[in-house]
Structure formats: C-alpha cells, structure tokens
Amino acid sequence: xxxxxxxxxxxxxxxxxxxxxxxxxxxxxxxxxxxxxxxxxxxxxxxxxxxxxxxxxxxxxxxxxxxxxxxxxxxxxxxxxxxxxxxxxxxxxxxxxxxxxxxxxxxxxxxxxxxxxxxxxxxxxxxxxxxxxxxxxxxxxxxxxxxxxxxxxxxxxxxxxxxxxxxxxxxxxxxxxxxxxxxxxxxxxxxxxxxxxxxxxxxxxxxxxxxxxxxxxxxxxxxxxxxxxxxxxxxxxxxxxxxxxxxxxxxxxxxxxxxxxxxxxxxxxxxxxxxxxxxxxxxxxxxxxxxxxxxxxxxxxxxxxxxxxxxxxxxxxxxxxxxxxxxxxxxxxxxxxxxxxxxxxxxxxxxxxxxxxxxxxxxxxxxxxxxxxxxxxxxxxxxxxxxxxxxxxxxxxxxxxxxxxxxxxxxxxxxxxxxx
Numbered sequence: 001x002x003x004x005x006x007x008x009x010x011x012x013x014x015x016x017x018x019x020x021x022x023x024x025x026x027x028x029x030x031x032x033x034x035x036x037x038x039x040x041x042x043x044x045x046x047x048x049x050x051x052x053x054x055x056x057x058x059x060x061x062x063x064x065x066x067x068x069x070x071x072x073x074x075x076x077x078x079x080x081x082x083x084x085x086x087x088x089x090x091x092x093x094x095x096x097x098x099x100x101x102x103x104x105x106x107x108x109x110x111x112x113x114x115x116x117x118x119x120x121x122x123x124x125x126x127x128x129x130x131x132x133x134x135x136x137x138x139x140x141x142x143x144x145x146x147x148x149x150x151x152x153x154x155x156x157x158x159x160x161x162x163x164x165x166x167x168x169x170x171x172x173x174x175x176x177x178x179x180x181x182x183x184x185x186x187x188x189x190x191x192x193x194x195x196x197x198x199x200x201x202x203x204x205x206x207x208x209x210x211x212x213x214x215x216x217x218x219x220x221x222x223x224x225x226x227x228x229x230x231x232x233x234x235x236x237x238x239x240x241x242x243x244x245x246x247x248x249x250x251x252x253x254x255x256x257x258x259x260x261x262x263x264x265x266x267x268x269x270x271x272x273x274x275x276x277x278x279x280x281x282x283x284x285x286x287x288x289x290x291x292x293x294x295x296x297x298x299x300x301x302x303x304x305x306x307x308x309x310x311x312x313x314x315x316x317x318x319x320x321x322x323x324x325x326x327x328x329x330x331x332x333x334x335x336x337x338x339x340x341x342x343x344x345x346x347x348x349x350x351x352x353x354x355x356x357x358x359x360x361x362x363x364x365x366x367x368x369x370x371x372x373x374x375x376x377x378x379x380x381x382x383x384x385x386x387x388x389x390x391x392x393x394x395x396x397x398x399x400x401x402x403x404x405x406x407x408x409x410x411x412x413x414x415x416x417x418x419x420x
Contacts, residue, residue: 011193012132016141018191019125022082024148025184026120028156029089029176033058035160039169046102054102056360057110058117063356065118070127070349077194078128085119086185088112093177097170120188122146123352126332127344131195135337136279139286142329143275150267150324195344215342220400223393224335228354230390231327233362234294234383238320240363242301245376249304251313263317263324270325278326283334284398290326291391293319298380298387323387328355331394338397362386 033055040051072081092113099105126142133141163172215221246256270290278286296319300312332348339347366379 012137012141015132015192015195016129016145018187019129019145020148022120022148022184022188022191023122023125023145024152024155025179025187026089026117026152027149028152028159029093029180030117031153032156032160032176035157035164036169036172039164043169044102050102054105054110056364057106058114059356059360061111061114062118062121063353063360065115066121066123066352066356067346067349069119069121069124070345070347070352071343073124073127073345073349074343078192079189079194081124082120082188082192083185085116085124086180086188088116088119089184090116090177090180092116093173093180097173097177099170118352118356121352122149122328122355123332123348123350124345126329126336126351127348128192128195130332130336130340130348131344138333138336139278139283139330140272140275142333143271143273143278143325146329147268147271150264150271150321153264154261215339220338220397223396224338225350225354226393227331227334227390227397228351229358230386230393231331231358232355233358234386234390235324235327236359237362237366237379237383237386238294238297241366241370241376241379242320244370245301245380246304246313248376249301249309251304251309255313259313259317262314263320266317266321267324270321271329274322274325275329278330278333282398283330283337284395287326287330287334287394288391290323290330291387293322293326294387295319295384297323298383301376302380327390331355334394334397358386 037051037055040046040054069081069085092108092111092115095108095112096105099108125145129141129145130138160172160176163175167175242260243256246259274286274290277289297316300316300319304312332351335347335351336344362383365382366376369378369382370376
C-alpha cells in the first residue's frame with residue numbers, strides 16, 4: 001500500500017515547529033546575558049573585562065562542544081543528545097544561582113552552561129531540521145526554525161531584567177534553570193525524533209560518503225569552514241557593540257535599545273522570508289542579500305553623526321535583520337546540501353563550532369581596536385572584511401560542491417526509469 005504523499009511532511013512540520021520553540025527558549029536565555037553583565041558590573045563591582053570573560057568562556061566551550069554534539073546526533077539521535085544538553089544548561093544555571101564569586105560563575109555559566117548551549121545550539125538543531133527536509137524545502141524550514149532566536153531575545157531580555165529587579169541575579173538564574181527543566185526538556189526530548197538516517201530517492205543515497213582524509217584535501221571543505229568562521233563574527237560584533245556605537249554618535253541608550261528590539265523583531269521575519277528566497281532562487285542569492293544588508297547596517301552606523309539619526313536607525317534595524325536572517329540559516333543549509341554524506345549532525349555541529357569561534361573573536365577584535373584607536377572606524381572595517389570573506393567563500397562552495405550534488409541527485413532519480 002502506497003503511503004500518502006504528505007506522510008513525511010506532517011512530522012517534518014512538527015519537527016520544525018518544535019525546533020523553533022526550543023531555540024526561542026535557548027537563545028532567549030543565551031542573549032539575556034547582557035542584562036546579567038550589567039548587573040555584575042553594577043552590584044558585584046566586577047570589571048567589564050572580568051564580567052565579559054564569563055561569556056567568552058561560555059562561547060569557547062560552546063564552540064568545542066558543538067562538533068561533538070553533532071557527531072553524537074548521527075549515532076544516537078536527538079532525544080538523548082538534546083536531553084543531555086538541556087540537563088547541562090539547567091545544571092549550569094542552577095549552579096550560577098548559588099555562585100558566590102567570579103570563579104564560581106566561570107565554572108557554572110562559562111563551562112557547564114556553555115557545554116549545554118553547544119549541544120543545543122544552531123548547528124545541531126539545524127542538522128535535525130535538515131534531516132527531515134529535502135534540499136528544495138531546507139532553506140524555508142531552517143529559516144522558520146531559526147526565527148525563534150529573534151523572538152527569544154524580545155521576550156527573555158525584559159523577562160530577565162524583571163526577574164533581577166524582584167529576585168536579584170541569583171534568583172533570576174534559578175527561574176531560568178526551572179524553565180529549562182519544566183518546559184525545554186519535555187519539548188526537545190518528547191517533541192523531537194531521529195530523522196531519516198539517509199536522505200534518498202527510491203532508496204538510493206544522494207551521494208557516496210567521502211573518506212575524511214580525502215575530504216581534508218578538498219578546498220571546498222576548508223572554504224565551508226571559512227564560511228562558518230565569518231558567518232556570525234560580523235553579526236555578533238554588531239550585537240555586542242551596536243549600542244556603544246550609537247551612543248558615541250549621540251543617540252541615547254533608551255532609543256538605541258528600542259532600535260535593537262526592532263531589529264530582533266524584524267529578524268524573525270527575515271529568517272522566514274529569506275529562507276523562501278533560498279529555496280526559490282538559490283542559497284547564493286539569499287546569502288548575498290543578507291551580506292548586502294550587513295554592509296548597509298555598517299554604513300548606517302558610519303553615517304549616524306552626520307545625518308538624520310531617526311531615519312538611519314530605522315534603516316539600520318532593517319539591514320541588520322536582513323543580515324542576521326541569512327548568516328546561520330543559509331550557512332547550515334549550504335553545509336547540509338554540500339556535505340550531508342559525512343553525517344548531517346557532524347557537519348552542522350562543525351559549523352556550529354566555527355560559529356562560536358567567529359562569534360567570540362569578532363567582538364573581541366572590534367573592542368580591542370576601539371580601545372587602541374579611540375574610534376570604531378577600524379572595527380567597522382573589520383566587520384566589512386569578514387562579510388566580504390564570507391560571501392566569497394560561500395559563492396565558491398555553492399558553485400563547486402552543491403553543483404556536483406545536484407547533478408548526482410538528478411542522475412540518481414533517473415536510475416531505473418524506462419527510456420522515453
């Protein structure tokens with residue numbers, strides 16, 4: 001008996017929704033660190049550098065854990081792997097609620113919670129979505145899943161601020177830990193399941209698995225790693241420094257924060273819209289639009305002191321959203337298209353690790369240049385350079401590797417068909 005045509009679409013749609021809701025919580029908690037950062041400096045008297053080191057250590061362990069999580073996903077599936085990740089997140093947040101020193105937080109939030117975030121991060125989650133979708137659906141599916149990240153910041157940042165006001169920062173960490181256990185744990189463990197082990201047509205794999213030694217000799221593989229390294233570096237550099245840049249141009253903090261909130265809202269729509277563009281017109285088109293958006297955002301910041309700030313800030317929010325809406329989603333879609341034969345979990349986990357390294361190095365480098373020069377001009381040029389490098393590497397991988405996969409896929413679907 002033939003299965004209904006939509007028998008695969010129904011569970012795939014459910015997986016996408018569950019992943020989006022999960023990332024809503026995961027990234028809401030992650031991006032709320034900016035509120036804790038301000039509280040550490042204000043109430044504990046820790047320096048900016050020391051407080052920021054907590055997040056840097058968190059990102060380091062995020063980058064180290066993501067590839068291992070992806071490898072485990074290929075072998076064990078999402079339920080045990082993400083269950084472990086959520087347990088580590090909850091444990092790290094609970095231990096943070098009991099911290100009495102900077103060293104305690106470095107261990108609890110920096111190491112333990114960082115490992116949990118690496119396991120449940122964008123790369124591993126994208127591998128599950130990619131496993132349940134065909135290349136023709138993948139851009140939209142990952143875009144919808146990743147849209148939860150923008151909405152998460154809109155909800156959890158003010159929620160965290162409210163929790164700190166009423167319960168102090170330790171009480172806020174305790175509440176976030178409970179959210180992980182009560183909401184996130186059943187959502188990921190019960191709502192997700194192992195995707196088809198191999199994307200195929202008529203029982204035939206889309207491409208043979210490439211031996212790792214041969215893979216490491218392929219320029220396209222190293223170009224893909226460069227895409228991952230430079231994908232989130234520019235975005236997180238703007239995320240960390242955007243309010244400071246606006247303030248240096250005479251914009252008050254409340255206005256700057258509202259602009260950032262608007263950008264987060266627009267980003268959710270951007271993920272979905274550019275995911276559709278990716279499937280309809282190609283990954284390169286969508287990624288290039290996003291790159292142009294980031295360059296436009298940098299230009300808006302550069303022109304702020306000399307033009308109508310309100311108009312430029314509105315355009316900044318729009319351009320930033322276009323950039324954010326393609327960097328992680330289209331990079332993981334590209335990785336899934338080009339190297340899925342190596343294991344969707346591992347290849348996307350590896351991309352997640354590169355995301356983490358870039359997100360840690362970019363903001364640090366921009367801040368260092370700001371301290372040395374007294375201006376953000378050189379730091380903004382670094383962001384531009386990272387964006388351009390990512391575009392060139394993305395184009396190279398898409399033209400070389402994905403083209404070969406598509407040709408193989410077409411050939412595979414024609415095997416066994418009767419001659420016309």
